[in-house]
Amino acid sequence: MIRLVNINKRYGDLSAVDNISLEIPSHTIFGIIGKSGAGKSTLVRLVSLLERVDSGEIYYGNTRVDTLSGKALRDQHKKIGMIFQSFNLFASRTAAGNIAYPLEISGMPRQKIAGKVEEMLALVGLEGRGGARISTLSGGQKQRVAIARALAVSPDILFCDEATSALDPQTTRSILELLKQLQKDMNLSVVMITHQMEVVRDCCQHVAVIDNGAVAEMGTVHELFSAPKTAVTKDFLMHINPLNPEDMQLIRSSQNGGTYTLRFTGEPTSEPVLSRISHDYGIEFNIRAGGTQKVGATVVGVLFVDIRGSSEDMQRAFAYLNQHGIKVEETQL
Structure with missing residues (x-):
């Protein structure tokens, strides 16, 4: 060491x-x-x-x-x-x-x-x-x-x-x-x-x-x-370039970032979580960009989204996401 x-x-x-x-x-x-x-x-x-x-x-x-x-x-x-x-x-x-x-x-x-x-x-x-x-x-x-x-x-x-x-x-x-x-x-x-x-x-x-x-x-x-955790690390992750296109799949519908960033790893990357909370809590999503990439043997995903709904419904939706291993960050504009 x-x-x-x-x-x-x-x-x-x-x-x-x-x-x-x-x-x-x-x-x-x-x-x-x-x-x-x-x-x-x-x-x-x-x-x-x-x-x-x-x-x-x-x-x-x-x-x-x-x-x-x-x-x-x-x-x-x-x-x-x-x-x-x-x-x-x-x-x-x-x-x-x-x-x-x-x-x-x-x-x-x-x-x-x-x-x-x-x-x-x-x-x-x-x-x-x-x-x-x-x-x-x-x-x-x-x-x-x-x-x-x-x-x-x-x-x-x-x-x-x-x-x-x-x-x-x-x-x-x-x-x-x-x-x-x-x-x-x-x-x-x-x-x-x-x-x-x-x-x-x-x-x-x-x-x-x-x-x-x-x-x-x-x-x-x-x-x-x-x-x-830090702004400098998040900035690095925003500008990452794939060495192998198969290891990183990013789809962007807008050059503007969303009001929230969702980060998830492992099993949630293949689950329709957003569809579920939209149906259960009446939340609306506008996905600005998103994708997955391999980190070692694990798949890590990220979504840049706008989220609309009542304050109460959004808090319930965020709690559901966190319970299912999806971290929610408010974008610093």
Whole structure:
């Protein structure tokens, strides 16, 4: 487990990370999501020990690591893998040469490096491409080389900083599936920094939403999709883009949001609940938009609606919806 205790980082008058406390479970994929400038990239640089905190504490397991320096810090860095949006590959080296680089600087005997490189190429689905120049590879292939390079030294933790932002949706899906399989096979702890809620939905088990340098909300991915609490999380969910159209079906009859948002998960997604309460309570509905999407193995639904009826009938209808697992939110206009 990675544990952050009241960490802070300032750049002049800017508070990039503001008193964040957070626990990242071991052997899972943990998402950190935020808009541009929210502080998520600064946070990952602190957690990965690339920068020092101004104050606060960082623990890997029971070991405090933010105070490490010299050889102890270098040794800890060897247990950390990093992949980036821009790949950060050496253009002067082949795919195999890039993967070999961390093995060379770690002191692995030369005769063992070739075998390890071939093993890593196979692991990321690039068998036979070791001799390829970086300039000849597609974006997805470059990211696979970057993943292989990051994992070559068998790190305990893999940090992914906007690792799919430069890729098209189909390639993004393939990279996310690869990361999920590698996490499972290698029992890794993966921390994924992104501004794409669809990446969180399709890859992560837990997530923290960062806003203005602080944690706005955190929980399981299912919790955030089925019952978001903060305006920033709801805004992310409003603008999500499907990586696989089959996993998200949204029908919109109006660009205007409704006066109420209904969120539901599991069984209610296939039940005619609105028809029932319209009949039983005399409520009128105007559905502005709605749809379902898969979050892990669960289907989560959302409807943006206008609701009309007497105050008493509406309260009775809302109580019925809540009793049947459908959360009702009044839209903040």
